[in-house]
Amino acid sequence: MSALLSVQGLRVGFGRDPQRSEVVKGVSFDLGAGQTLGIVGESGSGKSVTALSINRLVDFGGGRITGGSIVLERSDGTPLDVTKADESSLIHVRGRDIGMIFQEPMTSLNPVHTIGAQIEEAFRLNRGLSGRAATLAARDALDRVRIPDAAQRLGYFPHQLSGGMRQRVMIAMVIASNPRLLIADEPTTALDVTVQAQVMALLAELKREMGMAMIFISHDIGLVAGIADEIMVMQSGQAVEQGRLNDVLDRPQHEYTRHLLEAVPHFNGGRATRSDGKRTEAATPVVAVDDLVVRFPIARGLFRTGAGSVHAVDGVEFDLLPGETLGIVGESGSGKSTAARAVLGLVKATRGRIDIAAGRSRRPVQMVFQDPFSSLNPRLDVESLLAEPAIANGQRVDEKLRQRMMFLLGRVGLPDDALRRYPHQFSGGQRQRLCIARALMLNPDVVVLDEAVSALDVSVQARVLDLLIDLQHEFGLAYLFISHDMAVVERIAHRIAVMYAGQIVEIGDAAAVLSSPQHSYTRRLIAAVPAIERRQARFTIDATQVPSLVRPAGFEPAPPQWREAGADHRVRVEANP
Amino acid sequence: MRILGAIARHPSGRIGAAIIAVYLLAAVLGAFGITPHDPLQQFRIDRLHAPSTTYWMGTDLLGRDATSRLMRGIGQSFVIAFASVAIATAAGTVIGLLAAWWGNLWDGILMRVMDVLLAFPAILLALLIIAIVGPGTFTSVAAIGIVYTPIFARVVRGPALSLKQRDFVDAARTFGSSQTFILTRHLLLNLVAPLTVQVTLALAWALLTEAGLSFLGLGTQPPSPSLGLMLSESRNLMERAPWLMLFPALVIMLGILGFNLTGDALRDILDPRTQGRAA
Incomplete structure (x- = not known):
């Protein structure tokens, strides 16, 4: 040859x-x-x-x-x-x-x-x-x-x-x-x-x-x-x-x-899930979401009349206990980010309840965004960036606050001289650490991590995940971890919710959901994850498209039917399984 | 001081700053009357005298020394240019920011008003304002300021709209930062680069508009000199006394160059990203 x-x-x-x-x-x-x-x-x-x-x-x-x-x-x-x-x-x-x-x-x-x-x-x-x-x-x-x-x-x-x-x-x-x-x-x-x-x-x-x-x-x-x-x-x-x-x-x-x-996180079919922090039913949830609906109206024509709406999130419910990680997986357009943003109040919920337990600070829910390049203002140095949450909550920038900045910078593994530097002087992984430190400035109870490691290099991903798990133990944080990457979610989540077309189709204990997926979409999702062990497997071409989420005005989906697939494992009943 | 030092280290900033320093010196000297001759005195014998050791840039039709008139005129023109651009920058930035921030209805209303202003040719709009209020330095400043406000509003609104969508603005909302804080620290601070560029450009345009207004007899009133007025007076004598056109034109051109070079330098200096990446 x-x-x-x-x-x-x-x-x-x-x-x-x-x-x-x-x-x-x-x-x-x-x-x-x-x-x-x-x-x-x-x-x-x-x-x-x-x-x-x-x-x-x-x-x-x-x-x-x-x-x-x-x-x-x-x-x-x-x-x-x-x-x-x-x-x-x-x-x-x-x-x-x-x-x-x-x-x-x-x-x-x-x-x-x-x-x-x-x-x-x-x-x-x-x-x-x-x-x-x-x-x-x-x-x-x-x-x-x-x-x-x-x-x-x-x-x-x-x-x-x-x-x-x-x-x-x-x-x-x-x-x-x-x-x-x-x-x-x-x-x-x-x-x-x-x-x-x-x-x-x-x-x-x-x-x-x-x-x-x-x-x-x-x-x-x-x-x-x-x-x-x-x-x-x-x-x-x-x-x-x-x-x-x-x-x-x-x-x-x-x-x-x-x-x-x-x-590097590799998907292991539910065998690499965390064994710490088993759920105790007695605990009161820090975040309880019930029948959350977010719709974006589609305006058409001269008079901007509603021609229907995008059902981004349709009847989502879950709860999050202190110190627990709920991984929300789904593909783009599944509504997972919208649901998280609704929890933070960044988008307005059309309907439903979001109960957040009073926490250690006035803002118990904080967020880390996907893109560490876009979530830090490039014109502010690290000190100003970290000071912002404190200033917003009426604290003064003094020696005590600076002590806390140094403490958190140390905890996320950044050098002491970082305070005087600007975001562009850090690598992507370091920036994401900065964002994590900033989210912790207010001592929150819940941190929403929206694809927080997706933009990072694979080996950096692993280190940031380890850091997140350490911080969770140290500060007793609950995580709402949103990701499309099954391997990453497997590493960090205690429980997993699978979202598809604005709805949760399967929710439960991480090991249970990943090792014995019940819903057809969860199965499809897991089958699509590339894995070294499955390298010889040949995928068949499947051209299924995600359904459109645009619904005519006044459309209401049928109330969900659930079936139990085990202890802490619920699956939405499919119309034609 | 730190910024002045940085400009001095910046290659094009150095040239621009030198030009502006010379102009400032000339304007200050002109304002205090320290000129080779009295800018208003007419040397009847030396009318249309070519540049010489006595009259460095020659004399005009009435025998007035062009050098002295230029020195006085620089002050006049630059005060108008600076003041009007300051008004335009302030008003335009506020309007553009608020339009972008409030969005929807307010965006529509504010920007349509700006579009109406923008639809008039600049000089015509200035003429209109002056025709209503009457000529004078303050009117010129106000008129030129209003004329250039929509340009600033447009320049600010575009980037502000995209900055508003950036994650750090959402992040600020999750901390509970106030609107004023977000508008100033997150939006305005990131608009420094486009604004500096726009300011230096607008200074140049304002100089030209002032010259145009004076040319039409609605800006600076004779016998006080301004760059535009001198240029317009030289028009009929272009062939007999080309120096009368050459020097004011050169002064305007170099002045604009000075602003632009300094503006470029400022834009680079104010951007933290140009302060070297750490390894």
Whole structure:
């Protein structure tokens, strides 16, 4: 088997002096036709830059290849050194020889053209089709990526499609050019777990059918395990370990690979849940939510008359005991964040009761947000940031308050000199620690963590989770932990509520829910989680769409029917199971 | 003081600050009458005298020394420009912030009023105001201020709307921070960059509008000199005495350049993100 792509000693640098600011420091690998290489690493490891160098897109990002060679065997069998090729020959390489899928499908599609026009363009440029032939080919391509009603969807604009569908459109465009190598740069990171499973299944199928070689980049080693033949682990610009998939996963040689495999939360099907803090029924809940309904009216027309509403949260009820973690899992649009925001009073509940027990301070519920870059005002230093909750509650900034800041900074593992620094001087993980310290300033009883570790690198995630568990013990906190990531929830939650389309479909003890899921959606969700143990399993393509939450005015859902599936494990009865 | 030091270290800030310092000096000297000649005295023999050692920038049709008139005029023009931009910044920022914060109905009302103001050509609106109140320095300041208010309101409203959606504003709500606190610490503080840029641009426009008003005889009243007035008087003599146009034009141009360079420097200095990342 001759190598389709051979990368030797690749070095890439950025900026005015690319030799000195290298982000890829001598990476070598070979890729045979039809093979899949998985590149795993955390942000800043150089995995994306390596991939972008292969089709020289890195040039447009300000990068320079400072050393090494990338030899691509072209379709006529002649080798081409991409590092020395000029732009005019690269244009033919991109698309025809090397296709690419990016992380964010919304920004990689042009919002002002229909998806049909964009797929047709790919066919025109790469296959020389035009007119009706191109339209037909585009429809076939959409069929191929399992988009229902393909003929009709050709006239849709990107914003009319869901994230998963957009990513499938991107894949359809790749099919159009029928490349021999596909680079997929975190293609499912922005997608929900079940949608991720759909896209992964699609990629695997296309790979088999079209004999494409693929470079699959991800931070999630479990995800890569499901598709790759070979794996390369990158850290700080170097390939620290590479080899056959099974060798690397089962017998990791490098310390960092072992760290990735062990420290990173992997989903264990309910076997890795916490054993501390068993629920005692005697305790009074700190937060009790009953029949919570949040609806957003949809205004249409000149007079803004209600044309129905989005039922974001529909009849949710749960309670949270002191010192307990309730994990709320669900996919985007399931209403989990809206429910949490309603508990904090950030969105107004349309109906229902939210009882919060009087706590140690005037504001017993505090929140940590998903994006640590957006939740800290970039113009304030840490002292001002931490002082804000205190000022808002009538405290003065004095030595005592500063003592508390230092104490909390120490507890979340930040250095003492942090007070004088600004948010941009911290890494993502450190910023999230800052947000946690800020939430603790008022000594709350409940902390709402809305996807609090989702934006962090996998190994940082593990450390922040450990910190959260320590803090929970030390301060007796109750957590409302919202996440889409089953592996993370498994690590931290005592109880789990699964939300789907604005409703809780299953709630109960974490181990029980994860090990014997009763509701069909919970099962689907758990089946979609990539796991190293299940790497050989082949997912079937399932194109189920999340139902629309837009209801006509006056619509009321039927009252929920529950059945008990064990001690502390309730499941919503499905209409047609 | 810290900011002055930082401007001095900033490459373009240094140039801009130097220009502004020279202008300030000229304006102060002009205001106290320390000029080569009396700006109003007419040297009849030396009418339209080309630049020389006696008359550094020549003389005008009435034999008045252009250098002295420029020094006096800089003060006049810059006072009007600064005062009117200060009014526009204050009013526009408040209107834009409140429109973004209250949203819905208030946003609609405030911004439509701003749109109406914006729909008039700047000079026409200023003319209208002056026609109602009568010419004079204060009227010019007020008129130019009103003319540029909608621009500030627009510049503030856009980013304020997006800042309002940021998580740190929601976070502030969960602590129970007051509206005033959120508006000033979280919104206004983050608007410093677009505002500084806008202020430096508006200063330049205000200078030009003042020149335009004076040109039409509604701004600074003769015989007091202002940059715009001098420019307008030189119009008919452009071929015979090009220096009369050249020097006021150069002064306006360099002044605007000075503001813009200083503005760029300020924007960089006031942003904590440019103070170097810690490893």
